Amino acid sequence: MELTPSCPDLLGRLRAVGLRPTRQRLALARLLFDAGDRHVTAEHLHGQALASAIRVSLATVYNTLHQFTAAGLLREVVVEPGRSYFDTNIDDHHHFFCESIGTLQDIPGQGVVVSGLPLPPPGTEIRRVEVIVRIGPESR
Amino acid sequence: MELTPSCPDLLGRLRAVGLRPTRQRLALARLLFDAGDRHVTAEHLHGQALASAIRVSLATVYNTLHQFTAAGLLREVVVEPGRSYFDTNIDDHHHFFCESIGTLQDIPGQGVVVSGLPLPPPGTEIRRVEVIVRIGPESR
C-alpha cells in the first residue's frame, strides 16, 4: 500500500511507538483516531472496517487493538463480563456506562476527585483509579 | 439432603429471596457466606465445592451465582476481560484490584467520596458509582 500523505501523523504515531505501519494498522488507526473519542469493541471495529472495504481479519483486529493498547495509543475499559471496550481517549478520565444499552461515555478526569482512599496493600502501589458510574433509564 | 439445623440463617435467606433451598444451593451458600467476605470466580467456587466433596456441576455453579446475584445476595464485579468475580460483600464499597495476581480486595464504602461528577445524561439516573483502584507491585 502506498502510504498516503493524508495521514502523516498516524504514520508517525505508529512509528513512534515501534509498530510497523502496515496497511491494516494504518487503516484501523484511521478509523479509530480520525473521528474523535470513541469506544469500540473488536467486533464493532471489524464490522466498520469491512463496511469501509478494508480487508482485515477479526484476529488482526484483536491483535492490533492489543498492540495499540500496549503501546499506549488506546485504553482498555472493562465494564461488562465477556466483552472489552477500547477507548481512544487515553487521558485520565472516567466513564458513564449504561448497562441496558451497553454504551460508554467519557467523564473528563479534571473535575472528578476521589478522596478517602486507604493506602494500597504493602508492597503495592496505585497504577490507576477508575470510576465507573453505572446508569440506567430514569425510573419514572 | 437433610437440612441440617446448623444453617438456619442460610436456609432462611434463600427462602426469603424466593430460592428453593436445594442441596447444592445450600452447600454453595455455605461455602460463600460462612467464611466472611470473599471474591470468587465460578471456576474457583466449583473447585472448592469438589474439594469439599460436594457434587455440583459447573453449570449449576454459574446458574447459582447468577441467581444469588439477581436475588441481591451477591454482587458481580467486572475487572478483567473474560472473567467475572462474585463478591459476598453487598454493602456499598469499592475495590483494589491487582492485575498481576488477579486479586480483589475490598475498600469500605464509608470513607470514600467521589466528588465533581457531572450529571448523568438526560433520561438516565445513576445506579451505582464504582471505584476500582488498580494496583501493582511497587516499582522499586
Next chain:
DNA sequence: GTGATTGCAAATCTTTTGCACTAAA
C-alpha cells in the same frame, strides 16, 4: 532478501442452554 505481520482456521476459555432426570414441597 529478511524478519515482522497477516489471514485463516482451529483451539481455548468462559459462560449459557437444551433436555432428560431428580428432588423439594
Next chain:
DNA sequence: TTTAGTGCAAAAGATTTGCAATCAC
C-alpha cells in the same frame, strides 16, 4: 404429584494461537 432445579454435554461467544503466505523495509 407437581414443578422447580440439576447434570451433562453440547452450543455459543469472545479471544488466542499456529503456521504458511505476504508485506514493509
